Each structure stands twice: as structure tokens, then as C-alpha cells.
Amino acid sequence: MNAPQKSEQLNAPHTNAAWHARRLAATPRGVGVMGDFFIERAKNAEFWDIEGRRFIDFAGGIAVLNTGHVHPRVQAAIAAQLQRFTHSCYQVVPYTEYVALAERINELVPIDGPVKTAFFSTGAEAIENAMKIARSSTGRSGVIAFGGAFHGRSMFSVALTGKVQPYKAGFGPFPPEIYHVPFPCHCSSLDDTKRAMEQLFKCDIEPSRVAAIVFEPVQGEGGFNVIQPAAVKWLRELCDQHGILLVADEVQTGFARTGKMFALEHFGVSPDLMTMAKSMAGGTTLSAVSGKAAIMDGPAPGGLGGTYAGNPLAIAASHAVLDVMLEEKLPERAQLLGDRLIAHLNAAKAKYHRIGDVRGLGAMVACEFNDPTTGSPDADITKRVQAAALKRGLLLLTCGVYANVIRFLFPLTIEDAVFDEALTVLDAAMAEVLA
Numbered sequence: 001m002n003a004p005q006k007s008e009q010l011n012a013p014h015t016n017a018a019w020h021a022r023r024l025a026a027t028p029r030g031v032g033v034m035g036d037f038f039i040e041r042a043k044n045a046e047f048w049d050i051e052g053r054r055f056i057d058f059a060g061g062i063a064v065l066n067t068g069h070v071h072p073r074v075q076a077a078i079a080a081q082l083q084r085f086t087h088s089c090y091q092v093v094p095y096t097e098y099v100a101l102a103e104r105i106n107e108l109v110p111i112d113g114p115v116k117t118a119f120f121s122t123g124a125e126a127i128e129n130a131m132k133i134a135r136s137s138t139g140r141s142g143v144i145a146f147g148g149a150f151h152g153r154s155m156f157s158v159a160l161t162g163k164v165q166p167y168k169a170g171f172g173p174f175p176p177e178i179y180h181v182p183f184p185c186h187c188s189s190l191d192d193t194k195r196a197m198e199q200l201f202k203c204d205i206e207p208s209r210v211a212a213i214v215f216e217p218v219q220g221e222g223g224f225n226v227i228q229p230a231a232v233k234w235l236r237e238l239c240d241q242h243g244i245l246l247v248a249d250e251v252q253t254g255f256a257r258t259g260k261m262f263a264l265e266h267f268g269v270s271p272d273l274m275t276m277a278k279s280m281a282g283g284t285t286l287s288a289v290s291g292k293a294a295i296m297d298g299p300a301p302g303g304l305g306g307t308y309a310g311n312p313l314a315i316a317a318s319h320a321v322l323d324v325m326l327e328e329k330l331p332e333r334a335q336l337l338g339d340r341l342i343a344h345l346n347a348a349k350a351k352y353h354r355i356g357d358v359r360g361l362g363a364m365v366a367c368e369f370n371d372p373t374t375g376s377p378d379a380d381i382t383k384r385v386q387a388a389a390l391k392r393g394l395l396l397l398t399c400g401v402y403a404n405v406i407r408f409l410f411p412l413t414i415e416d417a418v419f420d421e422a423l424t425v426l427d428a429a430m431a432e433v434l435a
């Protein structure tokens with residue numbers, strides 16, 4: 001009973017500080033919040049807080065807003081659906097738009113052969129269901145994931161996640177038969193992964209009991225680590241050799257972010273199952289699992305679904321998102337803006353020796369900050385650059401196993417003038433902290 005009484009709440013000022021205090025009293029610390037300001041309204045790549053302050057949004061609600069805040073097409077689609085119905089539970093009374101969206105996604109995903117798609121609500125839920133489908137269709141239980149991976153916060157998805165703090169600490173024991181090997185990217189070699197896999201098959205589980213290997217084509221929370229192309233081909237061969245399913249988690253990489261509709265298109269490898277969420281529905285709650293039809297049909301009727309899975313408002317939004325992505329050529333725009341940002345960051349790197357690796361795929365771009373003498377990750381400087389940008393009204397996110405990476409997740413629909421303004425702010429923030 002420590003929350004303000006109703007009468008006190010009515011008289012409380014509508015300021016960021018007042019709401020911040022109320023948040024701390026009313027909600028648990030486990031729901032960590034980065035900002036101490038509250039959003040009032042938003043448009044494309046900008047938003048305003050409840051005190052009228054403007055921000056440029058280079059976070060996109062963590063990769064959800066590839067089509068920007070409140071895209072008029074998405075807004076209109078949701079509004080039209082609101083006039084018709086908001087819920088029937090697809091498993092009770094189906095609606096045609098769900099089926100039509102599945103057909104569209106089946107055409108788009110880089111999976112060979114006949115494909116089927118099922119819808120859910122969150123990324124974690126998509127991962128959970130992909131694992132259920134993999135286990136049910138193979139009759140096997142083991143799952144292999146990668147160090148530095150992030151697959152969600154539900155019990156199975158967090159068990160697959162390869163980062164202890166803050167995601168796993170204190171929440172175990174986790175479901176058994178989940179294993180991690182090093183992720184082959186710029187900071188770890190494919191040979192390390194091969195050796196770890198060999199060791200795993202020798203010491204922990206025989207390959208014939210492994211249902212799936214799950215990977216992100218570009219690790220998101222892990223630091224925007226792009227998987228080595230040779231590693232994707234090797235994973236495919238390994239899976240084929242042992243009857244293991246290859247599962248690509250495209251929750252963060254999907255829907256035009258990397259310069260293609262899906263990141264796997266860069267690698268020329270077809271997975272067996274794919275998970276997607278985030279930018280697929282313009283900020284409404286929708287996720288999906290797509291996969292080879294025979295595998296998707298593994299679970300019996302009733303084994304998949306959920307009360308809200310494939311909610312009609314989100315399905316309507318997703319149809320509009322796909323229209324916008326194709327009509328506004330967002331994959332091409334992602335590549336263009338990503339190239340510009342990488343060039344900009346490389347110019348900054350030439351000036352400031354604390355900037356380490358600059359990397360990315362399309363517009364999924366990040367840069368590292370390291371101690372120039374030891375080369376070790378510098379989370380403190382990274383935080384200070386983020387804070388200096390925020391002070392000037394540019395919202396940036398950090399990531400990485402060592403929290404020394406700034407990642408850029410601006411809407412791909414961002415106006416050129418706003419994008420240029422953001423780069424100028426970024427320059428000023430880096431000059432303040434790094435010069």
C-alpha cells in the first residue's frame with residue numbers, strides 16, 4: 001500500500017519526474033527502463049515526451065519500427081480493422097486475413113519448397129513454438145544455440161539465450177538438453193565453433209538426439225555480430241548430415257533491416273524453420289514461425305496457437321507493413337542509409353581512437369568502443385556517448401556481451417533531413433566524450 005492514493009494521483013503534476021517516481025513505486029525494478037521520460041506522441045522517426053521535448057528515435061522500440069512511428073498506411077489498416085472486429089480467437093472463428101498473410105509470408109521467406117506459417121504474439125513465443133515444432137517433427141529433444149545469442153525472456157527462450165546478466169541470473173534451473181557453442185563472427189573463428197561442436201557431440205549429446213540448431217544471422221542484443229557466411233553453409237551441411245533442423249531467428253534482422261527482406265537472403269542458405277516478429281507489424285503485437293510444410297505439420301491440431309495469436313489488428317497492420325516495404329522499397333533504402341552511416345562512423349573512427357570495430361549488414365549497423373591502450377571493451381565510454389546523444393535529443397541503444405556497442409535502429413522511412421540531423425547530433429556527442 002505504498003502507492004499514492006487516488007486523490008494524490010489526481011493532484012500529482014504531469015511531469016517526467018513525477019511519473020518517474022510513481023513508476024519506481026508502482027512497478028518492479030526487474031522491468032528495467034532506460035529513459036526517465038515518458039512518450040506522449042510520435043511520428044515516423046521523431047517522438048515527443050509529456051513535457052513537449054522532441055527526440056529523434058534511433059532505437060525504433062528495439063527494431064520494431066522499420067516503417068516508422070504511426071505510418072499512415074498502418075494506422076489506416078488498424079483503424080479499418082477496428083471498425084469490423086478486434087478479436088474472435090483465430091482457433092475458434094478464423095478470419096481470411098490471417099490465411100492471406102500466411103500466404104504472403106510463405107512467398108517472401110527464403111525457405112525452399114512448400115512453406116507454411118503460424119502466427120503468435122511475441123518473439124519469445126515464436127521461438128518457443130519453433131522449438132516445439134522442431135521437437136515434435138523430429139522426435140528429438142536436444143537444441144544447440146550460440147554464446148551471445150538473445151532469443152527472449154520466456155523460460156525456454158531465455159534458456160536458449162547466451163547471456164547470463166541480466167537475462168538468466170537467478171531464474172534457473174532451465175529446461176534440460178540446451179547447449180551453447182561460440183558464435184562464429186568477427187570475434188570468434190569458425191574453427192572454434194567446429195571444435196566446440198565436436199566436443200559437444202563427444203561429451204554431452206549425440207547428434208542423432210539433436211532436434212535443432214538455432215542462430216541469429218546477425219546477433220542483436222549480443223552486439224550486432226554478423227555470422228560468417230562460411231559458417232551458415234557449414235551449419236546447413238552439419239544439419240543435413242545429422243537430420244538436425246536449422247532454425248534462423250530473424251526476429252530482429254527481418255523485414256528489410258539488413259538491406260533484404262530477410263537477412264538469410266545475404267547468405268544463400270535455406271533454413272528449415274524461421275522465427276520473425278518486431279518490425280513485421282508496425283508496433284502491434286505479432287510474431288510468426290515459418291517453415292517447410294512437412295515440418296510445420298509435425299504438431300497435432302491444438303498443439304499450436306494461443307488466445308491472442310495472430311490478433312486481427314496486428315494481422316491488418318502487418319499486411320500494410322508489407323505493402324509499405326515493397327512500395328517504398330525499404331530493403332534498398334536500408335542498404336543506402338546503412339552505407340551512409342557506416343561511412344560516417346568510419347570517418348569518426350579515423351578521428352577517435354576509442355572507436356573500435358564498425359560493422360553491420362544493411363542498416364543493422366553498430367560500432368564498438370574500446371580502451372585504446374588495452375583494446376578491452378569500454379562500457380563506461382559507450383554509456384557516456386549514449387547519454388551525450390540523449391542530452392541532445394537523439395535516442396540510441398547499446399548492446400553487446402560487454403555492453404560496449406552502440407547499435408542504430410532508426411526507422412527505414414526516416415526523412416533525409418532528420419537522418420542528417422541525427423548524424424550531426426551523433427558527431428557532437430562523440431566530440432564531447434571522445435575528443
Ligand SMILES: Cc1ncc(COP(=O)(O)O)c(C=O)c1O
Pocket residue numbers: 062122123124125127150151152153216220221249250251252253277278
Ligand atoms: C533475435 C531475437 N529473438 C527473440 C527476441 C524476443 O522477442 P520478444 O521480446 O518480442 O519476446 C528478440 C528480442 O529482442 C530478438 O532480438
